[in-house]
Amino acid sequence: MPLVRHSKAEIVVFGERPVINLENVAYSYGGGELLSDITLKLQPGSFHFLTGPSGSGKTTLMKLCYGALTATSGQVTLFEEDVRGMSRDDLALIRRRIGVVHQDCQFLDHLSVAENISLPLMVSGRDDLKQSANLKELINWVGLSPRAGALPPELSGGERQRAALARAVIMSPDVVLADEPTGNIDWEMSQRLLRLLIELNQMGRTILIATHDLALIRAVKTQVQARVLRISKRRLHLAGADL
């Protein structure tokens, strides 16, 4: 895939129908602009990393990508629909196609880990038998089999992040957005989780991971064609080969 780096720090990946498309987007929480003039096209099947110093706006950009925040200016389209025109119900349907791992993983604290992981199935009414076999396999893959019946407040920090990742991919969504999914996880386990995401990517899913862990990025780059984006000074840049 050819790649062009514009002078205005826009990253454009040529190809048909980006699943997530931000055009000249700016965002501010009320004070000064946090993000300015961001253009980002996520083609189906692409794999991106998002880095930048703490507080630069990685989480904010991810929230723009699944409609949790609405751009102050510019246009955001998800699956070719403009976010501005969407009703809450449209947005709910879109969310079923995007798996999200939040930086602070939140769960329904009164349901077991397994139930939490299968929550997307429950909510969309696809809570069937075939899925339950997948569920078991997935829980095993993220190493939570011994804790499947526990309640989320009884999990360790790393276990929470693994459960959140499992919940994000259970529906095999078109896009996976993961915000620091390995912040509390040891090296071996994070390699294992990445292999899951790489596998999904090879099945054609689009992946975007925000992280500050450069070793992780380096490890993935040997296995898959991943691009690294960097936020600095309110703009989005394509990081060079120095990574």
Place this chain on the structure above:
Amino acid sequence: MPLVRHSKAEIVVFGERPVINLENVAYSYGGGELLSDITLKLQPGSFHFLTGPSGSGKTTLMKLCYGALTATSGQVTLFEEDVRGMSRDDLALIRRRIGVVHQDCQFLDHLSVAENISLPLMVSGRDDLKQSANLKELINWVGLSPRAGALPPELSGGERQRAALARAVIMSPDVVLADEPTGNIDWEMSQRLLRLLIELNQMGRTILIATHDLALIRAVKTQVQARVLRISKRRLHLAGADL
């Protein structure tokens, strides 16, 4: 300081009056034992890292060290007082001498970041002028000056961890226990935070940091005499020179 490694995987650091002392401690959340036969003596002025795979019990061990959990068996003494005999009020006084960074940083969401950081002062009635100069300096050091007036829910993940660390050290406590304090923080900033802890350590404070970030441990080891403990198979081991 001479160091002896017992056959039973006890780590004993010789010297007078350990500030935190666990002897033959076991802990279980109700099921099987999670930690068995742990002996840990933290001498004043020592610097320790605690590592181990996700779910091995690092957070649990830390909670034993500041009295948030009570050992299933064995003895825990904090500042030469047995935790078992302590009233809630005694424990509150002990907590003022131990600065804790939780893995999931929690704040009072209705108070500003600066107020949250100075909460230990407020609670112990030491909210005076001299402290407020220190407060400003500290907030500046952890890079939160521009966000000092914000509310905690408006912080980014990394900003939360920095605020939690600032809150833990504001009282210049005898002991600092930090659980994954850099999980969401970029490399430069985490070096900066570590320098703060190293400085405290050089003033005679005792530091214990749980982390899975081996690069971090390596970086510190060049600057200060730090020991690395590792939990594996329910026991505490002194990690070898391989780190």
Place this chain on the structure above:
Amino acid sequence: MSLRASLVHFIAGDPQAARVVPPTGFTVWLTLFSAAAMAFLAVFALALSLATGRLAERWGSELARSSTVRISAPAGQMAAQTETALKLLKTTKGVARARALDADEQSALLEPWFGPGLAIDALPIPQLIEIIEEGEGFDAMGLRLRLAAEVPGAVLDDHTRWRRPLVQAAARLRLLGWLSLLLIGGATAAMITLAAKAALAANAQVISVLRLVGARDSYIARAFMRRFTWRSFIGAVLGVALGCGAIAMLPAADPGGGFLTGLGFQGLHWLIPLIIPPLAAFAGFVATRGAARKTLKEMP
């Protein structure tokens, strides 16, 4: 969704949705308690309204019965004038019956003043005619004029000036009863709304998790509504049971005690409190629905 559609969906709907809301918490007890307390009070207000209704009727009819025509005439003309007056009354609109009291009844009325041994025939006492009204009652002014023309010795004592304030007082008591029922209903709705909002605010995390995994707002709202409707219903059932029990334990109606002891329900009226729980459930449903929609709209 329209109220009707959402009611249908709610009753038919998917019980799994309710599971995603945490089952416990003190808002449960608050809702239950408020619903129970309010239902308890509602039972009493209802009893008060019904009792005053009966009281107003009784007072009205008792006083109506004491309307009288008094005929004072020389002994010879007494019978004739009484006859004329009775005939005249029979053709008067608003008079159900008119009846001359016999000697025994008249002496019974006078007994407190003269003692039991009164020889009524020896006294020049007037003849009393008792009038029982019907409907709106008679036109006192018109009747007086006709009596003056045809029965010179007749005086009409229609007691209107005595009856009016008493019946007014009973009506006011009944109004007070209905008003307090309205107040209680309003307070219940307000409390359930507040409890629902407290629950929704306390479950902000639940809501954000559900939204993250693609739940529609109607799904989330329904889960809360189900819980609160059910709680209001259960609470109201408890309150009505306690209230009816308390009323049943009040001393039975007692002619001497008058108003208060007649406070209980009578006969089929015992069935009326049964409508309170469904009403409370409906109030809970509507209140929670409003609260949930508002909260969900406001949450980012």
Place this chain on the structure above:
Amino acid sequence: MSLRASLVHFIAGDPQAARVVPPTGFTVWLTLFSAAAMAFLAVFALALSLATGRLAERWGSELARSSTVRISAPAGQMAAQTETALKLLKTTKGVARARALDADEQSALLEPWFGPGLAIDALPIPQLIEIIEEGEGFDAMGLRLRLAAEVPGAVLDDHTRWRRPLVQAAARLRLLGWLSLLLIGGATAAMITLAAKAALAANAQVISVLRLVGARDSYIARAFMRRFTWRSFIGAVLGVALGCGAIAMLPAADPGGGFLTGLGFQGLHWLIPLIIPPLAAFAGFVATRGAARKTLKEMP
């Protein structure tokens, strides 16, 4: 800490502590609303109790006034027997005053039956003596025996059998008023407790943060108590103001209307509702203190 010590600490204490508890939330409104609603009801229950107190007094005295001695005697002995009876009554314990009715009064009493033009002297009607009782009243049995011995034509009509149930009914109404006051107080305490527990549960994170930084449990509890006491007080002030306003708007006491229209406060009684807000604040204080201690003890 003892209740007294914690009250003192609470009133003197450090206002900063209150800041650490989030100021808003629907439990605020719930507490305010419950306190206001309950205070409103309490004002009415208080008015009911006071009014029935007055009513019981009035019924008691009105009925006592209508105790009579009726003397039927030959015309010649009438005056003498009346005189004897009056003397005898004067020496009877429990009789405050006894007075023979004069001719005008007697004919006024008989007017409903005979018409206004009654020539009382022409009739052999008995003399009536009105007795006003004092204290416990007189011993009817003893008085009857003495009258029988000394005044052969006297009949005592002491109305005890009429008075008793009415006075009982009034007393029962008053009891109902006080009981409902108690019930309202209990319900208020229960609601505030539940609201406080809901608030504590919703603020589990606040509590765990405060503990982490070394706050004592008494410090945490005080912060919650301050808020809830204050809210209960404000709510009760609102409720009392509304309740008194509503009572002031009731129609004034009206002799025809009897019981209901006398429901308002009279004179200094208007000051009594002022004790409700401090009481509510105290209830809020105690309820929150209990809830906070229990919750804090149970939290890990």
